[in-house]
Amino acid sequence: MPKLDLDTIPQTNATGYPPQYATAVEGRWYRRLGPASGLSEFGVSHVTLKPGAWSSQRHWHEGEDEFVVMLSGEAVLVDDSGEHAMKPGDCASFPMGDGNGHVLQNRSDSDCVFIAVGRKGDSDCHYPDIDMHLFSGEGFRRKDGSAF
Amino acid sequence: MPKLDLDTIPQTNATGYPPQYATAVEGRWYRRLGPASGLSEFGVSHVTLKPGAWSSQRHWHEGEDEFVVMLSGEAVLVDDSGEHAMKPGDCASFPMGDGNGHVLQNRSDSDCVFIAVGRKGDSDCHYPDIDMHLFSGEGFRRKDGSAF
Numbered sequence: 001m002p003k004l005d006l007d008t009i010p011q012t013n014a015t016g017y018p019p020q021y022a023t024a025v026e027g028r029w030y031r032r033l034g035p036a037s038g039l040s041e042f043g044v045s046h047v048t049l050k051p052g053a054w055s056s057q058r059h060w061h062e063g064e065d066e067f068v069v070m071l072s073g074e075a076v077l078v079d080d081s082g083e084h085a086m087k088p089g090d091c092a093s094f095p096m097g098d099g100n101g102h103v104l105q106n107r108s109d110s111d112c113v114f115i116a117v118g119r120k121g122d123s124d125c126h127y128p129d130i131d132m133h134l135f136s137g138e139g140f141r142r143k144d145g146s147a148f
Numbered sequence: 149m150p151k152l153d154l155d156t157i158p159q160t161n162a163t164g165y166p167p168q169y170a171t172a173v174e175g176r177w178y179r180r181l182g183p184a185s186g187l188s189e190f191g192v193s194h195v196t197l198k199p200g201a202w203s204s205q206r207h208w209h210e211g212e213d214e215f216v217v218m219l220s221g222e223a224v225l226v227d228d229s230g231e232h233a234m235k236p237g238d239c240a241s242f243p244m245g246d247g248n249g250h251v252l253q254n255r256s257d258s259d260c261v262f263i264a265v266g267r268k269g270d271s272d273c274h275y276p277d278i279d280m281h282l283f284s285g286e287g288f289r290r291k292d293g294s295a296f
Contacts, residue, residue, distance in 0.1 A: 002240040002250055003225055003232045033215070037241030041213040041267040042190045046239065065189040067181070069217065069263050071237050077151055084151045088236075089219050089261070091194065092150040093185030102150055113237070115217050117265050119189040 002037075006046060009036045016140060017057065018148040021130055027053030027106075045116045049075060049106035055116070057130055058103040063123025066094040066116065068104065073112025075104040086114075096121070101128040150185075154194060157184045164288060165205065166296040169278055175201030175254075193264045197223060197254035203264070205278055206251040211271025214242040214264065216252065221260025223252040234262075244269070249276040 009031045015022050027050030034043045049055060055068075058078060069091045077084040077092055079102040086092065086104060094102050106112045125134035133143045141147055157179045163170050175198030182191045197203060203216075206226060217239045225232040225240055227250040234240065234252060242250055254260050273282035281291045289295055 001229055001232070002227055002242050002248065003234065004239045004241060006239065033239060033241065037215075038243035038246065039213045039215060039241050041244070042215075042265065044215050044239075044241075044265070065187045067187060067190075067192050067265075069219070071217070071219070079150055081149055084149070086151065091152045091154065091181060091192075091263070093152060093181065093187050093192075094150050095186035096189070098186065100150065115239070115263070117190065117192070117215075 004033060004037055006031060009033065009046075018132070018140060021057055021132060024054040025056060027051070028055060042117055042119045045118075047114050047116055049073075049104065049112050049114075051106055051109050051111070053106050055104035055114075057127050057132065058101040059125050059127050059134075060094065060099055060101050061096050061121070061123055061125050063096050063121040064118055064125075065096050066118045068092050068094075068114050068116045071113040071115060073106070073110055074108050075106050075112045075114065078103050078105060096123070099126075101126065152181060152185055154179060157181065157194075159196075166280070166288060169205055169280055172202040173204060175199070176203060190265055190267045193266075195262050195264055197221075197252065197260050197262075199254055199257050199259070201254050203252035203262075205275050205280065206249040207273050207275050207282075208242065208247055208249050209244050209269070209271055209273050211244050211269040212266055212273075213244050214266045216240050216242075216262050216264045219261040219263060221254070221258055222256050223254050223260045223262065226251050226253060244271070247274075249274065
């Protein structure tokens with residue numbers, strides 16, 4: 001059925017980040033709606049950020065567009081231009097290659113929920129604030145290419 | 149800036165439907181967020197349905213995945229399996245080629261708002277309830293291929 005029963009879709013807080021950068025996303029619980037509902041052209045994540053949790057480390061993709069829309073609660077969008085409150089109904093776009101690292105942070109004392117849309121690409125991802133880089137086809141490494 | 153100021157993005161109720169099928173979507177006002185914000189990998193529409201308005205004629209795409217999430221108000225999702233209330237936070241997926249015609253109808257007395265994600269493909273679109281078919285590369289015609 002097209003309408004999704006979110007409770008039946010597995011939820012995880014898994015991350016591929018090395019331990020020193022994983023703490024920020026421990027409270028990020030997400031469901032991958034695309035595979036669960038037969039979508040193959042783009043990815044859709046239903047994300048809950050517990051108080052204090054971040055959506056990711058601040059990052060930008062060389063080859064992947066991203067879009068988010070807030071459903072409930074409140075987050076702070078941090079990017080190169082500063083901090084921006086994201087409330088239900090607020091939308092943000094992150095075009096590939098824009099060089100503007102972004103992250104959503106839940107600084108409130110209650111959960112916030114958003115939908116994130118992307119299209120998996122084999123491209124590098126940059127993390128301006130930390131010594132980490134996603135090398136396409138290789139995974140997370142230090143910026144000099146060495147393994148964690 | 150990644151956070152979108154929706155008020156600055158043009159809103160339209162334009163449709164390519166022939167007049168006899170256009171009335172249902174006269175009250176469908178939408179903004180194309182992708183082009184306005186630099187996204188090229190998928191399309192994102194921010195849609196307001198006035199009371200009585202439909203999201204489209206009931207349809208399914210041969211070659212385009214679609215996803216919707218409700219932001220405010222309430223709509224009725226009509227598909228082959230019946231009618232389903234769509235309230236804020238509710239999500240629905242319409243995988244390409246599923247053969248399950250779908251439409252959102254606002255039967256309430258206030259606006260409803262949703263986000264629709266898709267990926268423009270050159271593929272046919274089927275309309276099970278009416279004598280219309282979208283022929284890839286040709287546009288809307290009657291099911292026998294004749295022009296309106």
